[in-house]
Amino acid sequence: MTPATVSAVPSNTDCDVLIVGGGINGCGIARDLAGRGWRVVLCEKDDLASHTSSASTKLIHGGLRYLEHYEFALVRKALQEREVLLRSAPHIMSPLRFVMPHDPSMRPAWMIRIGLFLYDHLARRELLPASRSVDLHRHVAGAALKPEFKRGFVYSDGWVDDARLVVLNALDAKAHGAEVLTRTRCVSAQREAASWTAILESEKGGQRTVRARALVNAAGPWAESFLRGVANPAHGETLATRRLRLVKGSHIVVPRLFEHEHAYIFQNADGRIIFAIPYQDAFTLIGTTDVELNGVDPGSVRISEDEIEYLCAQASRYFRLPVMPEDVVWTYSGVRPLLDDASGDPSAVTRDYFLERNTDAAALLSIWGGKITTFRKLAEDAADEVGRMLGEPRPAWSARAFLPGGRLADWIGEAARPAGDFEQFAAVIRSRHPWLDTGLTRRLAHAYGTRIAEVIGDASSMADLGEEVAPGLHERELRYLQREEWAVNADDVLWRRSKLGLRFTPVQREQVERWLQQNAI
Template identity: 75%
Template sequence: MQPRMNAPKNTACGAGPNGAALPGSKPLNPAAPADSLDADVLIVGGGINGCGIARDLAGRGWRVVLCERDDLASHTSSSSTKLIHGGLRYLEYYEFSLVRKALAEREVLLKSAPHIMWPLRFVMPHDAAMRPAWMVRMGLFLYDHLAQREVLPGSRGVDLRRHAAGAPLKPEFTRGFVYSDGWVDDARLVVLNALDAAERGATLFTRTACVSAVRDARGWTAALAGEDGSSTLVRARALVNAAGPWAESFLRGIARPAAGEALATRSLRLVKGSHIVVPKCFEHDHAYIFQNPDKRIIFAIPYEGEFTLIGTTDVEIEGEPGSAHIDANECAYLCEQASRYFRAPVRPSDVVWSYSGVRPLLDDASGDPSAVTRDYLLEANTEAAPLLSIWGGKITTFRKLAEDAADEIGRMLGERRATWTERAHLPGGDLRGWIGSERRPDLDFERFVSELRRRAPWLPGALARRLARAYGSRIERVLGRAQSLAELGEEIAPGLYAAELDYLCREEWARHPDDVLWRRSKLGLHYSADERAHVAAAFGAAPSREQRREVA
């Protein structure tokens, strides 16, 4: 089943830089009059929570419509630190329930999509001025045992004078601790949930805003407006507000009962987390967790082969979440804290890219943004047609949140249906057709890469690995019947061929250059301005600010 997309009618996606059709591309439908759809559930918001809920509901047989004002994962869900983790630092805030829930999800997620998620070992250099060694050991003991582990190894102490992770650090850091968590390509995680939802019958509209939603005792009537001028009327039995940083403003300004009363009962604290990307600071494959004098932590993580990702900050913001960007103080803070540990200082002039995500945290009256809970709350309103609002959450617990949300929707509709996602693969994550029986997710992926190289020896090694990471077993949909690089069509930019771009437009809702360069992939980080311009030309678009790789 192909994803159901609301494709912008004026896009040039599917055409090459000279206007030629990409291999296998199809002409887009002309503009059509307003459509109407009937659904069981309308979901507003195409981030990880919205797409995760759409997937779960569709898999239980409900008719689902999802709308997203921008691209999938345009905001918070593509701007995380990209970790599947329990949240070691949350133990200090006694968030044991949240940490346990997140720890239990790590291995569930790693098994579901080994191509976009994998185990990662973290090194914590010990600084006695921050936390005593006994406290760190106790925290890591809890971290190891709060939830069952099958894939991830436990923690241990290390001598940084002998361990490879000690080489990039200042000589005063002689001992440390190593523990396990996981890494995820966050934007692709969102897309895979959207793909699974669509393949199970959901209808997804991207670059389409919900401009009004009125409820009565029988259901919701919502008006959707596409950026291309299209309009759609959706009648749904229930509505899910998964608008992330806009969840509160959606209830206050758009979703209203017929009487015109406001529906918002909760307040969000919008906390900006900024990250910087610099040329790689170390050669090994471990990540670092650094303790700062302000009692916060930052991570330094291997990123995209050639870089190190450093983040994050916690800065409370006011105003429009979409305009959030890193400021000079945040950049200086991240550089300063990383430089406390690395022998070679990290300077603002080293930054090649940066991004900021706004975390929609439930206001719990905490004075310190770092102490605000990362747990989620599902708020059900059944005064008329069911309304479920999603408050807070973190990427690691998205599947459990979606499962709880689907259970709650079933309760409100009077139609409880069985859960199913805990043992299910995400699209591309089932590698058994390539490698036989599953063993361990990270090793299974390496077996998959080896089999891909055997079946397609004409693929250069780096390209084969990148495509394997991005698409897993769905790589067949990208390569088609190609038996050579030439059969993938024009090389639009280094390593990006027409066949892949056509696939992204056809099946993954890519409509603008940024969708490909900065969300479906991070190729924008590796390309020159001219190379990014070639990709933009394939869409008939001018290079964006992100494509020019400007640091905000």
């Protein structure tokens, strides 16, 4: 289905919708609205995906553990979205099989089997195989585990490069006409009867006034404080807000703990679970924690020593070789903005989203909660709400659409299954560009999909890619990231547009920063 065409709009506004927040929800909503023909401006005070949306466990999953909290509707919705997303961007998403070693002291086997049966059947499943029991003394995943774990269960979910997912949504929003302003803070938003007047301030100090018919508050952990401190109500009204529960989730990365491509899900004695996931070929990602935050700026969170010790200890309960704090090569933390449902346990707080519309004056839509797996459905629901508030509903379009770089059929012929399609695509790139280094070919294919043609351009040799600023990172790619993907500094490039920072030394990371500053655009 093609996006809607633009219809006549009032002339006294700069845009139809101003979106505050450049995480996965804000960028997903911008993409959906722009694809329906609405005039959209999105502002983000930092880089795209620089907070919660780049600090996930990198999973596209239904949320197996949410079944224990009877969140069947959320799990079903997430399972339905799982395959929609896998089809939309097979270069940055892929199916992943999970192994759950059975610890009889945690949950009985019959309970796990029932949970996995529900997980397999709550939504239609075409791409991913069903769950099954395995003998860990025979299965490839058993070798890395302690010998007392004899039995396990295997089930399917998916992996995603979360920060690139955000960027791809922003690229698609821009392609459909949206204006995406990074490093631009909304410092004031005055509500009037029929429009909003917002003052946007860039990090360099310049200001701009934007008039919009509707405002979408997609500020994530800052959604509540935005309504309390930035959005100004119209005369005679009170701008009510809900309360968010901010929960920190931290992860550690260690050198690779196993050679196979399965991930693990471990049950902990405290009732929680952690994942251990193959990561960036040479590493294992372990997480996450759930630590409630009070009175802390969400932008300043860091992992604590207690969290590192907790993740190491829980992983070491299962792995044959212990995971020690000194093994950790990288950590990251993010803040989940969960809608406060009065649950005592942070792990039990719902991960579902709630869209709050307010039409007391100019249209306002606030986004509360959510998870990365359901971002597309959230965006679709939000765009539906905006259309209703503006009195002009427009049809949804994104369920069958590809994200930028994800339409591989133009290169490989008819698409079949995402994982196999990507391997075919990578082979085509190798045949078309045999001069490309093999490792570089695969990294570029994963990062950019079919947009690799825009990165490589007319290059016909490694020398044509320009100076190798750091191992495997050339000038031509850096210029593309600056020109097309809003990259400004080394963190943007090395930790969000890629994870090359894991492989580079401090000196090499500084070389990238120096090049970007000397060649700023």
